[in-house]
Amino acid sequence: MAGMSESETFGWRRIAVPAFGPTLLSAAATGAVVPIAALRADELGASIGTAAFVVALTGVGQLVGVLPAGALVARIGERATLVRAGLLDIVALAVAGWAPSLWLMGVALLLSGLASSAFFLARQGYMIDVLPQRLLARGMSLLGGSMRAGLLLGPVLGSVAIAPFGLQGAYGVAVLLAVGSVVTVLTAPDLTGDHERARAGEPHTGVLRVVRQHARLLLTQGIGVTVISALRQSRLVILPLWAVHIGLDGVDSSQIFAVAGVAELLLVYPGGWVMDRLGRVWVVAVLLSVVSTSFLALPLAGTKGELLAVALVMALGNGLGSGIVMTLGADAAPDRDRAQFLGAWRLMGELGHAGGTLGLSAVTALVSLPVAAVVLGATGLVGLGWTSLWVSRADRERGKA
Known part of the structure; x- marks a missing residue:
């Protein structure tokens, strides 16, 4: 992994805007339209x-775009990919908001997913380039936190515009946020130009070949990543379903999500500190055990307060x-063919x-x-053992390096 050397000057303030600004704005653009995309489809005559x-x-x-995104980043570099992906997202959001037909809206949302894959991979x-090794996890935690903050901010801004302008108001806000993301990329200091120029002269390996070269890693640690991601995504789906299951209305569900979303931001930096100082496995173990146990406890939640308690525990974990x-x-990524590997990892x-x-x-x-x-909780506990085994091995190997 090639990052900033310890001898180079590093400061969080120096990288704050170029590193986290575009991510916050792009995630906010997504967040502005996620809650109302189904309503927009309904406007165009779609059934449920x-x-x-x-x-x-x-x-x-997002799924089909990850491997091509890795190839694109390898070919043109991170900064150029960020700009191109951002421009595609601007167009896609505008088309989705003002499309006269359902099929055109669907194409736009598909393109928005492709743009998202390329943007966040880049x-x-x-x-990886701007962070010193000793601060890598904290930087990645803050990057994840900026995504979460954007996804919280987006619906708030979108809802303000819906009242005077209808659903198109939220899409207009999303377009403006996406434009802001691209402008930030273009105007922020170029901190990775030397790294990108150095990689430009290297021969590029095909994505599928890189996948084959790292198949063992992808089928060990990578399976752990799959389990973590499955639990995270299922959490976002099952909590509103459970709110309906116990008879809560949309206001109650939204309040629970809002409180849990804010609580989730509280441990972002402490989690990165633990990963950097004590090892990645400690955070993996806590995340999987807490979230899995919360899934197992969910059937016991029969009131708004009990569901809020489960959602808060999930959010903190x-x-x-x-x-x-x-x-x-980032730990596992090779110096050569890094973008292709990160595409496979994603x-x-x-x-x-x-x-x-x-x-x-x-189910x-x-x-x-x-x-x-219960099935999700049990899956997470099985994944806890598997993932902790391979991540602890990676921690030991990194400690020897």
């Missing part, structure tokens, strides 16, 4: 099932692990996102929502 499919196309774009590579997936990927996470949601839906449809919660 069709609306769910159209909204899911953003996730499909952002991870950028952070998940917040402590902010940036863990990116940190593990693919493992995206498979977890898709698999968690599909698994939750399948709920075949049995019940409480059983789905």
Whole structure:
């Protein structure tokens, strides 16, 4: 892993805007439209099932876009990828908000997902270059925290614009935020130019070949990443479903999500500090044990207060692990063909996102929502043992280096 050397001057203030500003704004753009995308599809005549499919196309774009995104970053560099992905997202958000037909909105959401994959992959590579090794986890945790903060901020800004302008108001806010992200990339100091110029002269290996070269790592630590990502995504789906299951309304559900979202930000930096000082495995173990146990406790939550308590525990455990997936990927990434490897690493996470949601839906449809919660909790506890084993080995190897 090639990052800033200890002899180079480093300061959080120096990298704050170029590192975290575009991520905050891009995530806020996404957050502004996520809550109302299904309503926009309904405006265009979609049934509930069709609306769910159209909204899911953003996730499909993120999944299918990760490996091509790795190849793109390897070819043109992180900064150029950030600009191109940002411009694509601006166009996609505008089309999704003002599309006259459902199919055109679906295409736009798919393109937005592709842009998101490229943007956040390039952002991870950028952070590897600007952070010294001793602060790597803290930087990745703050990057994850800026994404979470943006996803919290976006719906607030979008809701303000909906009252006077309708659903298009939220899309207009999203476009402005996405424009701000690109402008920040273009105007912020170029801190990684030397790294990118050095890599430009290296021969590039095909993405699939890089995947084969690192297959063992992807099938060991990578499976752990898949489990973590599956639990995280399932949490976002099951909590509102459980609110409906126990008879809460939309206001109650939104309040629970808002409080849990704020609580999640509290442990972002402490989690990174623990990873840097004590090892990645400690955060992995706490994250998986706390979130898994919360899933197992969810069937006992029969009131708003009890559901809030479960959601808060989940949020604190998940917040402590902010940036863990990116940190593990940065630790494992080779100096050569780094972007292609990070694309494969992110693919493992995206498979977890898709698999968690599909698994939750399948078990709920075949049995019940409480059983789905228990299955998720049990899966997380099994994943705890597997992931801790491989991450602890990686910690020891890194300590010897």
